[in-house]
Amino acid sequence: MELTKIRLQDLEAFGRSERFRTFDTKPISLARIQSYLNNPHAEPSDVVLYLLHEENKLIAFRTVFAARLMNQSKRFAWLSGNWVHPGHRRQGYSKKLLDEALKDWDERLMFTNYAPASLQLYLKTKQFQTVYLDHGTRFYFYFKSRKVLAERHPKLDFLLPVLDLFIRLAASFTHLLFRPLRVRHFSMKESALPDETCLTMAESKKDSYLFARGRRELEWILNYPWISLTDDQFVHNYPFLSFAGQFKYRTIKIFQEEKLIGFIVVLLRDGHMRTVHLQLPYDSMRIAARFLIRVAVKNKVESLTVLNPKLAHEVRKRPNPFLFHKKIEHGIYSSFPVSAAMRKIQDGEGDFIFS
Incomplete structure (x- = not known):
């Protein structure tokens, strides 16, 4: 077995x-390649892809990309993308x-942004500690029951079409009963990407x-996402x-x-909307929540995910047509000492904003 970097x-x-070309399973997509190449924090000598293979059979791979903490010249790498061939799992690759x-x-x-099972595997290595841990909220609207229930309750599969109806x-x-209240002295405008004024503010x-x-x-992330429509x-x-059949960023000013x-900035992918960048004064979260609800309702989303705890709380409090919601964990973990004290965390840190 050969290791290639x-x-x-x-x-x-x-x-x-x-x-x-000969790998049956590809270790990276062309969209990710272009994103990695345009990363403003990357350097040509960075190792960004790790492969374990036997001749032309891919056994495992891992991808990473460079980033930087505020006020630190030394860079780090986000883990993003880890796969082991089903026939070779639980062998330490x-x-x-x-x-x-x-x-x-x-x-x-x-x-x-790791699944619970993967998270536990990483934490068991004792090489990572928690940098940030809080909870956001996922709100469900025109959702498909198969996506929510099928894996947990396979015996109910025959009922799902009726449940979807x-x-x-x-x-x-x-939705019909929902009437957004007029917000005096405040207004919103939508655009595809942040304009010059937004970028200057960021x-x-x-x-x-x-x-x-x-x-x-922001210009790098929004111009080089990892999802293609074509x-x-x-x-x-x-x-x-x-x-994806639907993938777009929208900016709510x-x-x-x-x-x-x-x-x-929200990301809308195949009916699911989530906040990925917030540039808001803390005391404007209540107003922002009203406008965020409007945009989600207009798009008839299946779900809306808000990781910022304050904004999620305000969305729960405001009148909305969502059928139910659930708490979701938002954690960031590091292999080196990092203090998040006195620093804010964005909703779309790491690879969350790219796809």
Whole structure:
């Protein structure tokens, strides 16, 4: 079995190589390659892809990308994308690639947005500690029961079409009754991406956040997402999402009288909306929640995910047509000492904002 490390300077060529073509399972998509290449914090010598393979059979892979903490010159890497062939699991290959990444990145790795089972595996290594842990909320509206219940209750599969009909009727009824209240002295405007005024605001406020996300970071992220609306070649041979029927960012700009006081970037993918960037004064969360609800309702979303605890609380308190909601955990973990004291955390840290 061979270990291969791909550096950023070789990544694009690897994506065009014969080895990449012959792998039945692809270790990275072309959209991710372009995103990694345009990362403003990346350096050509960065190791960004780890492979374990036997000739042309891929056994395991791990991808990482460079980032920087506020006021720190030394970089770290976000863990993002880890896969082991089903026939080779529980043999330590994932841990082997993790150890290689720790070595190459001077023990400076972080991760977020992992499934509970994966999270426990990482924490059992004793190499990661909690940087941030809080809870957001997921609100359900025109959701599909199969996505929520099928895996947990497979015996109810035959009832799901009937349940979906009732859900749609219930959501349509609450939607019909919902009348958003006029917000005096405040207004909102929607656009696709943050405009110059929004980017300037993000740049001026970035020092308040643990992970610096100013103008250049936002321009990189929003212009190089990991999901394609046209390229579906990786749907069946890449273990992570790379294609969607609907994928777009929307910017909700909030004004007091005529002055911009903040904005929210939401990601809408196949009916599911989530907040991925908030640039809001703390005392404007109540107003922002009303406008966020309006946008979600207008798009008839299946679900709305809000990780910021204050904004999620305000959405729960405001009149809304959502059928129910549940608490979801938002954690960030690091292999090196990080203090989040006095620094704010964005909703879409790590790889959460890209897909």
